[in-house]
Amino acid sequence: MINKPLNIGIDIDLSVVNTVFCANGWIDYLNNMSHCKLGIKFLNSIPEIDYNIGKNWPDLTEDEVMSFWSDPKLYQKLTPNPDAVKVINELAAQGHNIIFLSMCKKGHFASKVQSSKEWFNIPPEQYGFLVTHEKHFADVDIIIDDRNRFLEAFKNKPEVIKIKIKTPYSQDVALSVSLDLETNDWNKIGEFINDLGE
Numbered sequence: 755m756i757n758k759p760l761n762i763g764i765d766i767d768l769s770v771v772n773t774v775f776c777a778n779g780w781i782d783y784l785n786n787m788s789h790c791k792l793g794i795k796f797l798n799s800i801p802e803i804d805y806n807i808g809k810n811w812p813d814l815t816e817d818e819v820m821s822f823w824s825d826p827k828l829y830q831k832l833t834p835n836p837d838a839v840k841v842i843n844e845l846a847a848q849g850h851n852i853i854f855l856s857m858c859k860k861g862h863f864a865s866k867v868q869s870s871k872e873w874f875n876i877p878p879e880q881y882g883f884l885v886t887h888e889k890h891f892a893d894v895d896i897i898i899d900d901r902n903r904f905l906e907a908f909k910n911k912p913e914v915i916k917i918k919i920k921t922p923y924s925q926d927v928a929l930s931v932s933l934d935l936e937t938n939d940w941n942k943i944g945e946f947i948n949d950l951g952e
Contacts, residue, residue: 760850762851763892766854769900771829772835783822784822829868847875852880854884856886896914898943915950
């Protein structure tokens with residue numbers, strides 16, 4: 755058990771909630787809009803999925819593909835990873851500060867903040883939400899993210915523990931920083947953080 759409260763920075767999209775594959779996620783949205791109907795099994799068969807999954811629906815324009823992210827109630831329609839909810843609630847119950855670090859598309863900031871308050875049982879004094887593309891400026895002891903570019907930005911902060919959520923999506927930046935953990939299993943993340951104090 756860690757003796758002092760940690761500031762834990764956590765990404766939301768693809769880290770806490772699978773915005774692509776969950777019910778009412780991006781795949782469902784694109785399938786409903788397109789003449790092409792692509793199954794989850796097909797997408798899972800692709801060794802590396804393009805981060806912009808809309809490229810798999812050639813009959814849709816870029817604006818149509820990206821309109822998914824403009825829904826002002828988007829996150830109220832999505833369900834977070836239940837293990838992420840359990841682990842984050844446990845970390846908050848231990849006294850750690852939970853700071854959600856997220857980029858927000860125009861129009862869905864309020865939805866993302868409200869959902870993060872509804873999904874988790876985090877005391878107000880331990881809850882933070884920062885909207886930023888520059889996550890490395892946040893005062894965190896741990897960063898949990900799925901994108902290389904955000905983890906790489908912490909290269910001048912070797913003291914920050916870097917946990918990468920493993921996903922099947924392409925990355926736009928190569929990773930040169932060393933990771934402390936890479937997994938898509940939130941239970942392993944919880945165990946790893948709890949073991950830091952031993």
